[in-house]
Amino acid sequence: MKDMERAITRDLVSHVLLFSDHLLKAINFAAELDCILSLAIVARQNNYVRPILSEESILDIQNGRHVLQEMTVDTFIPNDTKIHHDERIIIITGPNYSGKSIYIKQVSNDFREDSLWHV
Incomplete structure (x- = not known):
């Protein structure tokens, strides 16, 4: 058997x-x-939106959110970002734990090649 x-x-x-x-x-x-x-x-x-791509050297994020941060806190304040071709440096200031690092990560996530949706 x-x-x-x-x-x-x-x-x-x-x-x-x-x-x-x-x-x-x-x-x-x-x-x-x-x-x-x-x-x-x-x-x-989560109301994510597709980015609008153009030939211009402009980054315009309206009501940008950091996905993981938004999921782990009670309240999250969306951020706008506008960078134009003639601006080469943006200075971000604020007290400790005010969200500077989260903001930078949020903006940098929009540049990732594998990001399918932007928040």
């Missing part, structure tokens, strides 16, 4: 392996689709 089970299992595995390339493609497609759908759901739930 054990020999028969092993033979059936071996045959099944060999048949499945014949289609391993197709199965891997299907699995990868399903994983990618799952990621995209999850991002779409989160984007809709």
Whole structure:
């Protein structure tokens, strides 16, 4: 009986392996689709917007939010950022724990290549 089970299992595995390339493609497609759908759901739930890209050297963020910070605090104040081509330096000042680092991270997240949605 054990020999028969092993033979059936071996045959099944060999048949499945014949289609391993197709199965891997299907699995990868399903994983990618799952990621995209999850991002779409989160984007809709949190009112994320797609960036408007232009040829101009301008960064204009209105009501920008830091995703992780917003999830972990009771209140979060959105920030605007405007950087034009003729401005090369922006100085950020404020007391300790006033949000300077969060603001810088928030703006830098908008520059990441893998950011699908901006907040």
